[in-house]
Amino acid sequence: MWQKQDRITEEAHHPRRRVIQIPPHKAPEKQGAEQGESSKNVHEVLEELNSLIGLADVKKLISEVYAFVEIQKRRQKEKLINDPQVLHMIFRGNPGTGKTTMARIIGKLFKAMGILPKGHLVEVERADLVGEYIGHTAQKTREMLKKARGGVMFIDEAYSLARGGEKDFGKEAIDALVKGMEDNKDSLIVVLAGYQDEMDLFIDTNPGLRSRFPIHLDFPDYSTRELMEIADMMLQHKQYRLHAAAQEELRRILEIQTRRHQHSGNARLVRNMVEKAIRQQAVRLVHKENTTRDDLMSIIREDIVVVTDNIEF
Secondary structure (H helix, E strand, O other): OEOOOOOOOOEOOOOOOOOOOOOOOOOOOOOOHHHHHHHHHHHHHHHHHHOOOOOHHHHHHHHHHHHHHHHHHHHHHOOOOOOOOOOOEEEEEOOOOOHHHHHHHHHHHHHHOOOOOOOOEEEEOHHHHOOOOOOHHHHHHHHHHHHHOOOEEEEEOHHHHHOOOOOOOHHHHHHHHHHHHHHOOOOOEEEEEEOHHHHHHHHHHOHHHHHHOOEEEEEOOOOHHHHHHHHHHHHHHOOOEEOHHHHHHHHHHHHHHHHHOOOOOOHHHHHHHHHHHHHHHHHHHOOOOOOOHHHHHEEOHHHHHHHOOOOOO
16 A cells, blocks of 8 residues: 555655545543653654545544544553454455555554564465365464454455355364454454455354454555556655556556456556656667656656556556
């Protein structure tokens, strides 16, 4: 997700985008430097979240979760009844729509709030959880749970755990995962992610999972305008810029690809195109004896056109 930060991740930010304002963290009176630093860190993570391009509904729901968790903490301090914090989540959306990046931000946010001790992100898939013989799967799953303890376990294409039928070890992985969630309920958040239709079927075939994952986030595909903003931010970060003709060619290609393919790659497609255009620019300039600063920064239409012949959409 690209954003306007010193550290660039996977998506994009643009000054003209519609911003969802998330209120800064305001804790009760601080008790020492540690609490003040925690408040600063929460504010920084919320700023990072707010800087992401698009994802308005996702950001809104995350802000609601943040507010709920914070108020429950305050109620607990006042010895008021507070609801248990079940924060396991389901992310539904196509590749390249920001699911992994959002999981990483959630880990940092809940660490800053004192909910998670570490806040790190551990990405896993079926092969990391499912073994080849009886007993192996539970062991592998426990090892991944141990690695993720204190942070966020992100399971991509989670529905693959239920595809093998009754005799498949995927069911054993789900059972071990559920037990691990219970055993580490105060120090682990599990995020199940994948395509929307497949995730819906997965949850329907395993009703016990629905109650354990109360937070569902849908990640929409980016519009062409948003994809152009992503490309612009990627290039700015690397100190390149698109000439007007190159910009129009890139927009034309993105429009074609998003119409042609249901799962067009979203930000990943843009990243591939930007990286290959930069390499093509280098090929175009390498034998030029004298290059100006403008030459070295400029991506022209030719650089965009050439790379589309062999790019993986």
